[in-house]
Amino acid sequence: MKKLILTLSLGLIAGFAISQSAPQQRQRDGRGQGGGNPIYRALDANRDGVISKAEITNAMSALLKLDADKDGKLSSTELGRDNRQGGGGQNRGTQTSSTRGGGGRSSSGGQIVRGIKMPTPLFRTEVPEHIYDIILGKPTKTAVTASVLAYQDLHFRIGVGTEPDALGKTLNIGLLEAGIPKEVLIDGLKAGTQYFYKLQYGKSLTNLNESEVYQFHTSRDKGDSFVFTVQADSHLDFGTEPAVYEQTLKNALASKPDFHFALGDAFFSDKRVRYQDALDQYIAQRYYFGLLCHSAPLFFALGNHDGESGYRDNGRPENIAVWSAKTRNKYIPNPIPNAFYGGNTSVHPEIGLLKNYYAWDWGDAQFIVLDPFWYSGRGGRDGMWAKSLGKKQYDWLKETLENSEASYRFIFLHYLVGGLDNQTRGGVNIANLYEWGGKNSSNEDEWAVKRPGWEKPIHQLLVQHNVSIVFHGHDHLYAKEELDGVIYQEVPQPGHRSGNTRSAGSYGYDQRNVIGSSGHVRVAVTNSEVKVEYVKTRVGGTELTVSQRRYVADSYSVKSLNIKP
Numbered sequence: 001m002k003k004l005i006l007t008l009s010l011g012l013i014a015g016f017a018i019s020q021s022a023p024q025q026r027q028r029d030g031r032g033q034g035g036g037n038p039i040y041r042a043l044d045a046n047r048d049g050v051i052s053k054a055e056i057t058n059a060m061s062a063l064l065k066l067d068a069d070k071d072g073k074l075s076s077t078e079l080g081r082d083n084r085q086g087g088g089g090q091n092r093g094t095q096t097s098s099t100r101g102g103g104g105r106s107s108s109g110g111q112i113v114r115g116i117k118m119p120t121p122l123f124r125t126e127v128p129e130h131i132y133d134i135i136l137g138k139p140t141k142t143a144v145t146a147s148v149l150a151y152q153d154l155h156f157r158i159g160v161g162t163e164p165d166a167l168g169k170t171l172n173i174g175l176l177e178a179g180i181p182k183e184v185l186i187d188g189l190k191a192g193t194q195y196f197y198k199l200q201y202g203k204s205l206t207n208l209n210e211s212e213v214y215q216f217h218t219s220r221d222k223g224d225s226f227v228f229t230v231q232a233d234s235h236l237d238f239g240t241e242p243a244v245y246e247q248t249l250k251n252a253l254a255s256k257p258d259f260h261f262a263l264g265d266a267f268f269s270d271k272r273v274r275y276q277d278a279l280d281q282y283i284a285q286r287y288y289f290g291l292l293c294h295s296a297p298l299f300f301a302l303g304n305h306d307g308e309s310g311y312r313d314n315g316r317p318e319n320i321a322v323w324s325a326k327t328r329n330k331y332i333p334n335p336i337p338n339a340f341y342g343g344n345t346s347v348h349p350e351i352g353l354l355k356n357y358y359a360w361d362w363g364d365a366q367f368i369v370l371d372p373f374w375y376s377g378r379g380g381r382d383g384m385w386a387k388s389l390g391k392k393q394y395d396w397l398k399e400t401l402e403n404s405e406a407s408y409r410f411i412f413l414h415y416l417v418g419g420l421d422n423q424t425r426g427g428v429n430i431a432n433l434y435e436w437g438g439k440n441s442s443n444e445d446e447w448a449v450k451r452p453g454w455e456k457p458i459h460q461l462l463v464q465h466n467v468s469i470v471f472h473g474h475d476h477l478y479a480k481e482e483l484d485g486v487i488y489q490e491v492p493q494p495g496h497r498s499g500n501t502r503s504a505g506s507y508g509y510d511q512r513n514v515i516g517s518s519g520h521v522r523v524a525v526t527n528s529e530v531k532v533e534y535v536k537t538r539v540g541g542t543e544l545t546v547s548q549r550r551y552v553a554d555s556y557s558v559k560s561l562n563i564k565p
């Protein structure tokens with residue numbers, strides 16, 4: 001016991017030393033909430049940058065949570081020092097790459113890339129030390145998948161139940177090797193049911209720590225109300241402010257969504273000198289998604305900067321498209337086609353199932369995630385007609401819409417298939433063009449010539465099947481637009497440092513209708529209507545209450561198809 005008290009006292013002293021220098025540290029890092037020091041983060045329970053009297057009183061139990069092996073001591077591994085000294089190896093890709101870069105926060109900051117001096121840090125991939133993260137995925141009527149990634153070799157168990165304080169069922173996950181995510185199927189569940197779960201973890205099975213209680217919901221019945229949330233373009237580049245992104249994810253968690261969408265541009269493997277250097281960004285996104293997705297299954301839609309462009313797949317076993325898809329599928333648990341999910345059944349020889357487009361029904365709604373990247377060409381002589389879902393995905397979309405009787409249909413993708421130029425910017429201003437709308441830039445109908453054998457342009461297909469909302473990203477702002485009864489919802493960034501709308505006009509948006517980043521879109525579905533809200537994120541200072549860190553900047557409703565006006 002003496003050893004325990006002595007060790008904890010040293011920990012407290014270290015914690016106070018850090019708290020006193022925290023403002024300077026935050027300033028240097030450009031972020032708040034204690035930077036990456038695990039003692040400080042453990043003590044500062046409300047993450048307001050100050051260790052309060054109540055937090056000091058609670059210090060003993062807060063520090064004990066870091067004691068992964070329950071030996072009464074905090075080892076250098078438990079404090080994350082091994083990684084800081086470059087000895088962590090597989091534990092933390094971000095820390096390793098930071099050490100390699102020599103600059104502390106970026107693998108490439110300040111470098112000359114393609115002749116341009118890049119800002120420092122170029123990528124915001126350093127994240128706070130943590131023992132594990134969880135990303136839920138693929139919820140069905142009777143199961144959910146937990147992707148668990150530990151940063152030390154640890155034994156794990158999951159306790160699951162329908163009451164938060166009575167988790168009757170225990171699943172043994174076994175020993176997880178540091179740095180290697182494992183997908184754990186939690187099955188045998190009841191449909192339409194709220195579940196709670198806890199992780200138990202430790203260096204041995206005889207002395208286990210317990211996580212906080214997390215939650216998830218199995219599939220909803222028709223008529224049930226539920227919430228889902230959407231973000232786009234988290235980037236983690238020099239424009240990202242980590243504290244803003246973290247707050248956006250916490251704001252989304254407060255709505256207890258059944259699931260969460262991320263609409264691409266999360267990994268940026270096409271922005272690195274070597275695409276493999278983006279590994280730290282996949283691992284950093286595990287931390288960020290993990291702040292929300294331990295209790296909200298994640299659905300990921302590809303973005304143009306996620307490396308997975310089909311034309312980059314040159315047929316060799318190693319290229320950026322293959323590496324990016326394999327890495328995404330290792331870290332992100334997207335659905336595969338089965339009895340609950342429709343999707344892409346093609347097997348890539350190097351990757352297996354791409355998990356790039358998929359659909360499912362949930363309550364009164366149908367959800368369809370599309371991929372405009374794997375089947376698009378470079379452009380060239382075919383111009384913007386080279387952008388395509390591909391015939392197989394198009395036919396699948398048509399069939400998926402035809403086979404659902406859902407009252408609401410929601411489409412999710414990074415950007416519309418087409419655009420005025422290769423940047424593929426815009427919403428309804430480009431929805432009449434190319435594969436999305438059938439016309440060329442001179443407003444001439446080229447559909448039959450360019451897509452022989454295809455029934456109709458994508459927008460017309462969506463109109464025919466009463467699609468409620470197309471959620472798209474890429475343009476980094478909030479804009480609600482409507483065309484032929486279909487709402488086109490441009491989704492803002494979750495963590496941009498300024499969130500201006502200067503580019504809205506050149507992207508084709510009506511400047512009067514746009515709101516800048518950062519935040520997320522919250523959608524509440526009931527049997528009579530869908531309510532959409534733009535929840536903006538506010539950070540800064542310690543004076544803000546939890547509720548002041550989020551506010552609704554815009555909202556609108558969509559009536560159910562079953563409710564006649």
Ligand SMILES: [Fe+2]
Pocket residue numbers: 233265303304305414473474475
């Ligand atoms: Fe983009």
